[in-house]
Amino acid sequence: MSQELPPQAGADQPREALIIVASSGTGGDMQPFIALARGLAARGRRVLLLAPELQEEMARAAGLPYRLFGEREQEQAVLDNPDLWHERKGWGVLWDGLIPQLDAIRQAVQALPEDEDCMVLCHPILVPMAALARAARPDLRIVTAYLAPSNLCSRYDLLTMGSLRIPGWLPPAGAGLLWRLLHRWFNGLTLPGLNAARAQCGLPPAPHFFEHMLKTPNASVSLFPRWFAAMQPDWPRPFFEGGFLPPAAPAGPGLCAELEAFLAAGDAPIVFTPGTGHRHAAAFFDAALRALRRLGRRGVFVTPHAAQLPPALPDGVLWQAHAPFTALLPRAAALVHHGGVSTMADAMRAGIPQLIVPYGYDQFDNGQRAKRLGVAEVLPAERVSARRMERVLGRLLSGPGAGRACRELAARMEAEAEPTRALDCVEEALLGKPGRAAEKSGARPALAEG
Template sequence: MHVIITAVGSAGDVHPFVGIGRTLAARGHRITFCASAAFAPLIERCGFEFLPLGTREEYDEVMADPALWHPRTSLPTLWKTIASTLREQYRLLEQACDDETVMLGSLWAFSARLLHEKHGIPLVTAQVSPFGFWSAAAPSTHPPGTNLPGFVPYRMKRLLLGLIERAFLDRVMAPQLNSFRQELGLPAVKRIISQWISSPDRVLGLFPQWFAPVQHDWPAQTVLTGFPLFDESGFQQMDAELQDFLDEDNPVVFTPGSTMVNSEQYFTAAVQALKQVNRRGVFLTSQPVDPAVSAQGRILVRRYVPMSRILPQSAALVHHGGVGTTALAMAAGVPQIATPFAHDQFDNAARMERLGCGLRVFPPASAESLAAALDKVLNNPDVRASCDRYRALIASGDSACEAAAQQVEALARRATHGTAPKRYQVA
């Protein structure tokens, strides 16, 4: 079959789909991958046909916008970017489709969902984190002060979430989405996130049941696969200086991920926290860091190192709360401190903390709060026991990718046998 994969977002959104794509390719299928042009080197190295969306410069500009990383402005900012590329992406995907096509799309792959409606092309939508599921039974965790109390009855939660969706989410997204739908001859939609966004064919949760059990108000066609733990480790070599640094003793790794933070404040606090707990550190960031930070030999700064290469020799990980980073730390059995900023990070951090694998520190994190959290996770036997427990429970990333690939293949067989919507017909 011909699988068109659409992954919209940062590396944390794209990497799981690259892992699944590599597995599908190994199983003999043709892969076309649509993502930001920023991922061209990675996608082309995998041997996929690549449909670049926008330019690298445009991607960098979006990711550098502070509004994308503020809880109050993150969704409107993100939607502005998605809406601006909606037509371009739709045309790219439409032109790539043939009569053997099955699509796999991420949370924001709206164009794939539109093609499914317009042409009946089989579609699997996949959520990299539980945050992507709109649920009153188990509401996602948001920034402090914005969460529904646990004692609120289910019916009230459902009513409140419905009001939020109509008054905010649909109001932000529906005008531009429905304008394009009208151009395509499709009727207007509402309840975009809770109902429309999920493919009626199949929905995947790219995480295990113990991280987030399936809820009764999730789509009935949902299947959980486990974490696809792809992180470019097969394409990156560890440099000798970093390897020597890791061999000397286990450092604490700090990374804000793709999140744009006040790097001076963030890493100044990190340096002071490391001094207080008498630990060395590795800073993974594309943002500028004062060269004096690494001058004393206690800290190394690197732009990017695959987590699966560095975490096995790390004492702890301080990160932004991205689901991929959280999963890789769990797979390595490394204690975590999450400093969430926006999007699904608050929910991922809360789940990690509930499982006992670390702590949350809400930004802006001070040196004192980071040092206190580090002292707890590095010296608490309960945290160590939880880390060991979930490391043993996490299946390999390959097995999760295999599970996802099998679901895509199952949909293709169903479409071939005529039990799915009509197939796309090449003109």
């Protein structure tokens, strides 16, 4: 299913290139690319959103032309697999779910008229998809936007490899060796399926998955600020340094009446969420409930999947399927979450401490970067217990250090706020020249060439 592109006004005017904005995964992966797509459309760019069928509701709500890929049942099976959130097994579950969909961007490109100029903005994990589309359009411009720095595989700023903390004294050569060992395993996991799809398109095999992902795009953009992760010598070039996307305006009136009443009835609660896509976090919520009892604190549990909650919540704990964090977190005492970048940025803006409970993927590195800033502690999911959660939360809430660091970072983010920076970078990376907003202001995003 899809929503058709509207015809471009002025048939005799030059037809502007269509920007295909493609992402996959949970809400944390989809929402930033939807925000970029809407921002580009608001600047008059022609945009087609490419999203998995399971996220059709989100794609439709964006109010943009869209095209869906994949099968709902297959995507649901990926989310239902508890190994998706296992530190080592998760990548295999994720990649096995993507293999049948690798042709999605190529099919979207082939569905366009032959004279339709187009380019692709995509999530890094979809770069192999975009590369297959070049079999149909050899001049296809590809730009990837990085939500988190760990996916750039730098040897120079390696804080963690999964749950393994990397000591600061390790030289780049040592970090490079660790990456090579990890990538050897990862290549065995991904390259058979990828290269089978490439062979069907008449393309040569890719010898290295992450090199393929990093080197295929024409340009890359960071969706995080340089104080979170500074550009490194081995990041791909050209590279545009963006920043966190501004928080989305809450749809509707804001907090629901039930949540408003709960907040008004007592002390600021601690908010707990394992992420919108996590359906197997029963141990997380069980430990959270017992930690709240030990601390004598109130809590808000945020998850659309109520089956993973304890069977009966006391009066001091409220469940919400969804809640706009931009409205909720400034009224919270702390946030306990999985380490998604957007959730982390919301808590930083709100000026509250975070306990990050990473399960896999980029979450471990994100957590260590927040800890390095003094605004968070990290407790890996496999080590979660009520006692550990109580101890770390007690330290965050009672010690002066975290509170001061949170307030200082929130003030810095407000003072340095550049709401259009990330979008300016994306637009320039796509067009190879300053975008319309930058042209009007005379500003240029930071760009590094190789």
